[in-house]
Amino acid sequence: MSNLTEEFPSISSNDLKQYLREMLFIRRFEEQCNIAYRAGLAGGYMHTYIGMEALASGWINSIRKGYDYVITAYRDHAHALLLGTDAVAVMAEIIGRKGGTAGGKGGSMHIYDPENGFYGGWGIVGGHVPLGAGLAYAARYRNEDRVVLNFMGDGAANQGVVYETLNMASLYDLPCIFIVENNEFAMGTRLEYHAADPELWKRGQPYNMKCERVDGMDVIQMRKDAQRIIDWVRENQKPYWVEVMTYRYAGHGAADNDRQLYRTKEEEEVAWARDPIARLRKYLIENNIMSEEAIEAVEAETEAEALAVLEKAKESPFPDTDEVYDNIYTDMTPEKGH
Template sequence: MAKAAKAPKELSETPEKLIDLYRQMVFIRFFEKKCNFAYRQGKIGGYMHTYIGMEATGVGFNEALRPGWDNVITAYRDHAQPLLMGSDPLKVMAETMGRVDGYSNGKGGSMHIYDFENRFFGGWGIVGGHIPIGTGVAFTAKYKKEDRVTVCYLGDGAANQGVVFESYNMAALWDLPIIYAIENNEFAMGTRLEYHASDTELYKRGIPFGIKSERIDGMDVLQVKEDAARIVEWVRENQKPYLVEIMNYRYEGHGAADNDRQLYRTKEEEEEAMLRDPIGRLARQMVDAGAATEADLEKIDDEEEERVEVIFEQADASPHPDPSEVYDHVYTDMTPEMGH
């Protein structure tokens, strides 16, 4: 564990918490890099999308949630959320690699991680498709009079889907305790925000429904944590929906198969975005404030990289599902014997 003797100046968090936040972000980055590596080795099939560059959003927001109680649902860029919520990283990695030790017995793959025990509701591949589902999850909490908050992450591209507006309407009409967290990473695959959104300030879309809405900086983990704490508390207290547009950026291609990002954005733009790297930013803040030395942070980097290496090797040792099980776990009550 890194030394953190001096209390940091001007930073609201304790040195221990700062190190914890740093470690969480670094872990996700190494985990995702390893997934990229596994994909290139042919060990991950289908589609795979990483959270590289967007770590501060998930880490900061997750800090505000009650573990094992609050609900989270997201789209296909879905490794980071369960990892942050307490899911077993081996089961997440094994699932991305299509192995039996994965959360969906290796049949869901990277886009379909699901961990009910930790209240992670997936992992969905249809753009916008999970937003009414998340709204239903929030409805269930309200119906059962449980004070669970549901965070429904969606992309800037997904924010244009018609069903999203229906969901806003119902959530506002029925006062559902849900946070629509739009992760605006400025792209929907290769389509830049300005080309897909008539008004690029996506937070404004909550306003016609009477949903409290705002835009926040998703590249600063300390800011996200502070904003998320306030928003989650407001939703739990008031039992109403909230829309937050979180500005972040993905450093990699849309998915692991996207090798052509220079067709839709410039190297200069990427370099500018790298200057806002949430991990580098927190590292600088910590070193400047005396909460950690560069050597402390390098040690954490090494530890997390090694931890991911072990997870990868264990996941890689897990077998693929047996072909005879192809119809198992697909539907709960349908089997080949039933003629389906």
């Protein structure tokens, strides 16, 4: 792959440098989230994206940011950061502050930023998948050429509502890409124990949908596959089902201390050999795109940035108690314009 620019002209060396910076920032950001959580600063649940950075990076760097729509489950910090949501607002949301994307009342699982094309951040496993199809329906209805990245986990791929959605998405020719982030686990349950057929890539087939499995641990390959699929969906106005292979290095959530109850240390070590950040780092050095020193500088910068983000987020106050019911109920009376 040394002639990447010739082979795939839309990825420049500068793009690769940007992907490294973004992936490093996401990892350091997630580490700060864990620190904040363990210091008692964040309530509720929190799930990090450590190990999965190349997946969202490859997809989100292949869309028209701010125009195309993105929706995902509760493991949602990286998607927002990649779309350009202010990192301090994401962190402030995680630690329940007023400056957060949902005013501090949603928390980690409910990052939301429609101005940047991000429609959340949802906690019910599989529950947002029909909402993503709804976004695609809206785009098609308005004759816009937006595509939707509808991310879900491997566990979510067992939910019944996903299959009702696939049927309708195919029937209505919706420009919706169903992306299964197969990180091998649904909480502490390994894929083979929760999926009757672990070949998840096939699951769009009964709905006359194009389906495939791709590698989510190599950001360059992910970026190429994502671009090809997104272009196809935009052009053909039809849905697509993609299983993306990745791995969750962290426990399921910050409350899961991952004490080897469902996987071994050896397995984790083998998985770390596939670390998408180390892989890109090696590629950049071997292809003389960045020196070791230049990469170390980016590592130090992103670490300092992530620390500063948490400190800045802490300056934001807690929401006022009299706001507790704001943005929860909508007044549906006709005179209010509904």
